[in-house]
Amino acid sequence: MAEGDSELQDLYRDVLLDYFKSATHKGEIAEADIHSHGVNPVCGDEIKISASLTKDGGQESRRLARLRYTGHGCVISQASSAMMAEALEGLSVAEARELAGAFKSMMLRETTPEALPERLGEARAFEGVRKYPMRVKCATLAWNTLIEGLRAPPASAASTEFKEK
Amino acid sequence: MIDPAKIRKDFPILSRRVRGKPLVYLDNAATTQKPRAVIESLVSFYERHNANVHRGVHELSEEATNLVETTRAKVAALIGAKHSHCVIFTRNTTESINLVAHAWGRKFLKEGDEILLTELEHHSNLVPWQMIAQEKGVKLRFIPVAHDGTLDVDSARRLLSPRTKLIAFSALSNALGSVSPIEKILAMARSIGATTLIDAAQWAPHRPIDVRAWGCDFLAFSAHKMLGPTGIGVLYGKEEILDAMNPFLGGGDMIRQVFLDHSTYNVLPYKFEAGTPNIADAAAFDAAIDYLQGVGFDEIERHERALLGRALSVLGSMSEVEIYGPKDLDRQACLVSFNIAGLHPHDASTAIDLEGIAVRAGHHCCQPLMAKLKIPGTVRASFYLYNTLEEVDRLAVAVSKAARFFKKEEAIA
Numbered sequence: 136m137a138e139g140d141s142e143l144q145d146l147y148r149d150v151l152l153d154y155f156k157s158a159t160h161k162g163e164i165a166e167a168d169i170h171s172h173g174v175n176p177v178c179g180d181e182i183k184i185s186a187s188l189t190k191d192g193g194q195e196s197r198r199l200a201r202l203r204y205t206g207h208g209c210v211i212s213q214a215s216s217a218m219m220a221e222a223l224e225g226l227s228v229a230e231a232r233e234l235a236g237a238f239k240s241m242m243l244r245e246t247t248p249e250a251l252p253e254r255l256g257e258a259r260a261f262e263g264v265r266k267y268p269m270r271v272k273c274a275t276l277a278w279n280t281l282i283e284g285l286r287a288p289p290a291s292a293a294s295t296e297f298k299e300k
Numbered sequence: 301m302i303d304p305a306k307i308r309k310d311f312p313i314l315s316r317r318v319r320g321k322p323l324v325y326l327d328n329a330a331t332t333q334k335p336r337a338v339i340e341s342l343v344s345f346y347e348r349h350n351a352n353v354h355r356g357v358h359e360l361s362e363e364a365t366n367l368v369e370t371t372r373a374k375v376a377a378l379i380g381a382k383h384s385h386c387v388i389f390t391r392n393t394t395e396s397i398n399l400v401a402h403a404w405g406r407k408f409l410k411e412g413d414e415i416l417l418t419e420l421e422h423h424s425n426l427v428p429w430q431m432i433a434q435e436k437g438v439k440l441r442f443i444p445v446a447h448d449g450t451l452d453v454d455s456a457r458r459l460l461s462p463r464t465k466l467i468a469f470s471a472l473s474n475a476l477g478s479v480s481p482i483e484k485i486l487a488m489a490r491s492i493g494a495t496t497l498i499d500a501a502q503w504a505p506h507r508p509i510d511v512r513a514w515g516c517d518f519l520a521f522s523a524h525k526m527l528g529p530t531g532i533g534v535l536y537g538k539e540e541i542l543d544a545m546n547p548f549l550g551g552g553d554m555i556r557q558v559f560l561d562h563s564t565y566n567v568l569p570y571k572f573e574a575g576t577p578n579i580a581d582a583a584a585f586d587a588a589i590d591y592l593q594g595v596g597f598d599e600i601e602r603h604e605r606a607l608l609g610r611a612l613s614v615l616g617s618m619s620e621v622e623i624y625g626p627k628d629l630d631r632q633a634c635l636v637s638f639n640i641a642g643l644h645p646h647d648a649s650t651a652i653d654l655e656g657i658a659v660r661a662g663h664h665c666c667q668p669l670m671a672k673l674k675i676p677g678t679v680r681a682s683f684y685l686y687n688t689l690e691e692v693d694r695l696a697v698a699v700s701k702a703a704r705f706f707k708k709e710e711a712i713a
Contacts (some may be wrong), residue, residue: 140705142319142654143651143654143661143702143705146650146654147647147705147706159351177662178645178662178663178676178677179662179663179667179676179677180646180676181672184493200489207587207644207676208644208676209644209646209647210643210644210647211647229541261586267650270646273388275644
């Protein structure tokens with residue numbers, strides 16, 4: 136195998152490519168409690184996250200009953216969106232926010248991939264992206280967009296915006 | 301004939317390795333590398349001549365002033381301007397265009413007026429006009445881009461009206477490399493008495509300019525895209541128009557007399573150069589122009605034609621590659637924009653970067669053009685006098701390797 140190929144394979148690990156191809160969580164929820172729109176002006180990548188919440192309990196303990204994404208972007212941003220939707224669906228708002236924070240910390244090299252909670256085990260495949268600072272934002276776009284969405288009071292069904300700097 | 305091997309020796313950075321491989325620099329439309337003469341000129345300025353300009357009466361200040369004015373005269377000669385004082389130094393092309401939008405647009409545009417741009421403009425020749433249009437109630441209209449990236453000037457005639465006060469357009473598209481029908485657009489402007497601005501950011505590094513033959517009212521470009529330092533740009537304007545305009549920024553150097561309640565303004569070009577200018581970079585820009593003229597624009601054009609010809613032929617022969625733009629050496633110059641089927645340009649350019657090859661990926665500050673072409677962006681390889689045919693071939697190998705990798709992984713549909 137050529138040297139360049141091993142670098143490519145380290146960056147685009149099979150898990151990432153599988154998520155990129157997956158359509159399980161692709162889509163938009165019409166009657167969603169959370170709508171959030173994220174843009175990375177550097178590359179023009181765009182993502183829309185929608186989620187419906189369970190009705191029980193206080194705002195922080197309501198669960199992400201369904202979590203979907205649409206948009207266009209590179210393999211890394213699309214794979215990251217798919218993995219996020221799979222990992223966070225079913226969690227409470229507070230738990231989702233915490234895991235999103237953990238993923239971002241890993242991407243920003245504040246923590247190691249090994250330190251990621253078990254629920255985000257697959258996200259360790261993004262380790263290779265950390266070597267390419269210009270691409271880290273591709274991996275974090277969906278997560279930042281969701282965090283923005285979780286900030287708005289779900290009852291208002293307000294639409295939020297995340298803009299990458 | 302250009303001998304790239306000889307030229308490359310003048311550019312220290314080109315002997316660098318990137319990702320363990322010899323650097324192939326194909327991002328020249330973003331910025332170019334600097335020859336040793338330019339780097340040495342910067343060092344020499346700070347080591348021997350550093351002082352502020354137009355202020356001190358001391359020897360160093362005089363030397364620094366002379367260096368800046370020497371470059372100004374050289375720029376004027378380079379573009380065929382009648383007077384040095386019609387050459388204004390700015391930070392870059394963007395600032396030059398903003399200067400016109402503010403200092404000319406604020407004074408001369410009225411509600412109901414129209415500005416004619418093109419659909420392929422860089423954001424720097426679009427957003428400043430949007431801002432002034434909103435402020436003044438001016439309407440923007442656009443010369444359409446055909447699917448091959450060329451401007452449809454004939455159909456643009458119906459967009460002209462007595463209200464068209466300005467036609468501003470790029471001479472060479474930074475996103476597709478398509479060459480604009482410069483004379484045709486200028487003739488169209490003359491027929492209705494519209495003021496003209498040429499964005500020559502991509503043109504000036506590669507092709508000769510004669511503002512008097514063209515008869516354009518304004519022309520803007522940047523030093524850093526033509527072997528010069530970053531932070532120095534040029535605005536050329538016709539003397540009578542520059543004289544009639546408002547100043548741009550207020551402050552030192554741009555004034556004649558200052559009273560507590562009002563001021564009178566300096567003569568050209570200083571009326572538009574408020575504050576301490578970018579002295580060192582202006583001085584070093586001189587060495588870049590010397591270098592380009594030493595090689596000669598005819599030679600540069602011949603060499604780039606060969607590079608682009610090879611790129612169009614090797615990339616064009618790959619079934620998985622789609623090339624945008626005219627794909628014709630008489631209507632396209634200096635760069636090639638493409639995508640690998642099914643692959644986002646950022647993934648493609650990361651794979652290409654892993655081979656030590658620097659290309660640009662994305663919308664190239666031309667989001668409306670990308671929207672028109674219905675693509676998120678492209679991979680762009682842009683050439684200059686120090687690039688070689690072997691480098692173009694290395695790009696082709698990297699592109700085919702990337703296509704193979706993602707196909708093998710069946711990541712692409």
